[in-house]
Amino acid sequence: MSDKSLSTEHRGQPPIWRALKERLFLLVCLGSTGFGLLALAALTYGLVSEGWSVLSWDFITAFPSRFADKAGIYAALVGTLWLMVITAFFTVPLGVGTAIYLEEFAAKSRITRLIQVNITNLAGVPSIVYGLLGLAIFVRTMHLGRSLLAGALTMSLLILPVVITSAQEALRAVPHTYREASLAVGATRWETVRNHVLPQALPGMLTGIILGLSRAIGETAPLITIGALGYVAGLPRGPLDSFTVMPIQIYNWASMPQKEFHADAAGAILVLMAVLILFNGTAIYMRQVARKRLGS
Amino acid sequence: MAIASGLTKKRHAKERLVRAVTLLCALVSIVTTVGIVYVLVSESIGFFMEVSPWEFFTGTRWTPLLEPKSFGVLPLLNGTMMIAVGAGIIAVPTGLLIAVHLSEYAAQRTRRVVKPLLELLAGVPTIVYGFFALTFVTPLLRSFIPELPVFNALSAMIVVGIMILPMVSSLSEDALAAVPKDLREGALALGATKGEVIRGVVIPGALSGVMSAFILALARAVGETMAVTLAAGATAKMTLDPTESVQTMSAYIVQVSLGDTPQGTLEYQTIFAVGLTLFMLTLTMNLLANRLVTRFRQRYV
Structure with missing residues (x-):
């Protein structure tokens, strides 16, 4: 079919016209890539020019304030750290456990396929829907209120598909010979996995965990839905305390009418982006370690 | 023993x-x-x-928080689809062309630099896009359209388009790379130029994979929340004018969550009805995309 359209489209076209079209097409493609890079440049420029001036040590160590020039991100930064630690506590064993089951134990049955398809679909569920789930189950049914724990449980479910999928990929990258050698000398499946497969897959799994957590760092909507928005005076001291996180602090400042608070929001975004770049840099480094180790 | x-x-x-x-x-x-x-x-x-499902799904007025109350979800659906389609108009052609450039034309070195840079755009939190729309894109647009309000659908479309761009380009790239080499070589041997091969053979060959990338990206745009909440505002209305303020389904859920609507009231339950609609919509799109991509993979095995 395509061949036909080729021959009819170009029959009788002068070579110059075809050469010109060729150039033009390449130019349009180049322009598109240029557009993407330009968008990145504009984003960086917009944020840095707005937020650079507020960045200082005081900005990082100060609590939120009614006065834009005295406000800081300390409570939000500490809250984000807490939320990440508790989220990792739930999501890492769940994600790795699921991946081990699917890759190492499960037979290729209908149920395995159902679980797999289900994970793919969960990855496409909008984050705000997870927020509604968290609101109904963790906040109200389990009476956790607007606590760190409720937020972390919601976030764990949200990033679980990402963590599972990349842990599966990490397990799949370990050559079969490792497993066969271990099974051949009489190890059980779990012994094989624990002693030979997991150590090899570890850097790859860490990459996925870090990528999942970096998604959770930037999420705002599910936390707003479970009611985490609002003025929080102190730092959380335990998982049942109320909290605030970086994206919510940014949202608060961004929705203020005063320009000065917008600068604070941009400053907080720069700090958030720095943390994210650090996270992603680590993930990329881990991935390289994983590739080197498995010799591919 | x-x-x-x-x-x-x-x-x-x-x-x-x-x-x-x-x-x-x-x-x-x-x-x-x-x-x-x-x-x-x-x-x-x-x-x-x-509220009868009929009233909910066909009503054209959405004022659950104001008297007289009206529960027609169409204005929210309209706002959601308008921003998703607008974002798609920006991201779909651009993303596909980026994929063509990176996978068919660009040198290995360029690719290694450009690809991670573009993927940075996908890692930026959506709240950041919202802030960017509010403080950078809208003021910029205002220098062309002076009467543009602070909250408008256009700047939301632009930032959501930028946000889904890396997704479209990297998924399309995978699809383009899956088209077998002999198809390209066959067309080249018949005397087609490189551009003709790409437009006449590679893209049509990868079409279902590319379509699936588009749908996944649109589903992502439909479920997007913070960027549209900050950029497009909170006025649910039936309009196709991108210079007006609109409200999406996700933005409405945020609006109610921010307020102090008492639990158990009808107003409070609206967010779950809207959430259900949003969930069904994105689920349908994702299932469709998965079907397309499965069929696409089977074709070249």
Whole structure:
């Protein structure tokens, strides 16, 4: 079919016209890539020019304030750290456990396929829907209120598909010979996995965990839905305390009418982006370690 | 011998235990799905007892928080689709052309630099896009359209378009790369130029994969929340004018969550009915995309 359209489209076209079209097409493609890079440049420029001036040590160590020039991100930064630690506590064993089951134990049955398809679909569920789930189950049914724990449980479910999928990929990258050698000398499946497969897959799994957590760092909507928005005076001291996180602090400042608070929001975004770049840099480094180790 | 068999027994018990524990982990994801459906449906039932589904799905006025109350979801659906389609108009052609450039034309070195840079755009939190729309894109647009309000659909479309751009380009790139080499070589041997091969053979050959990338990206745009909440505002209305302020389904859920609507009231239940609509919409799109991509993979195995 395509061949036909080729021959009819170009029959009788002068070579110059075809050469010109060729150039033009390449130019349009180049322009598109240029557009993407330009968008990145504009984003960086917009944020840095707005937020650079507020960045200082005081900005990082100060609590939120009614006065834009005295406000800081300390409570939000500490809250984000807490939320990440508790989220990792739930999501890492769940994600790795699921991946081990699917890759190492499960037979290729209908149920395995159902679980797999289900994970793919969960990855496409909008984050705000997870927020509604968290609101109904963790906040109200389990009476956790607007606590760190409720937020972390919601976030764990949200990033679980990402963590599972990349842990599966990490397990799949370990050559079969490792497993066969271990099974051949009489190890059980779990012994094989624990002693030979997991150590090899570890850097790859860490990459996925870090990528999942970096998604959770930037999420705002599910936390707003479970009611985490609002003025929080102190730092959380335990998982049942109320909290605030970086994206919510940014949202608060961004929705203020005063320009000065917008600068604070941009400053907080720069700090958030720095943390994210650090996270992603680590993930990329881990991935390289994983590739080197498995010799591919 | 007795010791050995005791050890074996213990090892096998451990084996079974680990198997059971990991299976339980795997079931958590099933429970999550069941939980989402259960919560959305059970909370919506109360709502649909008061407001008929007919009124909800065909009504063109959405004023659940103001008298006279009206519960027609179409304005929210309209706002959601308008921003998703607008974002798609920006991201789909651009993303496909970026994919063509990177996979067919660009030198290995360029690719290695450009690809991670573009992927940075996908890692930026959506709240950042919202802020960018509010403080950079809208003021910029205002220098061309002076009467543009602070909250408008256009700047939301632009930032959501930028946000889904890397997704479109990297998924399309995978699809383009999956088209077998002999098809390209065949066309080249017939005298087609490189551009003709790409437009006439590679893109049509990768079409279902590319379509699936588009749908996935649109589904992402439909579910997007913070960027549209900050950029497009909170006025639910039936309009196709991108210079007006609109409200999306997700932005409405945020609006109610921010306010102090008492639990158990009809107003409070609206967010679950809207959430259910949003969930069904994105689920349909994702299932469709998965079907397309499965069919696409089968074609070239």
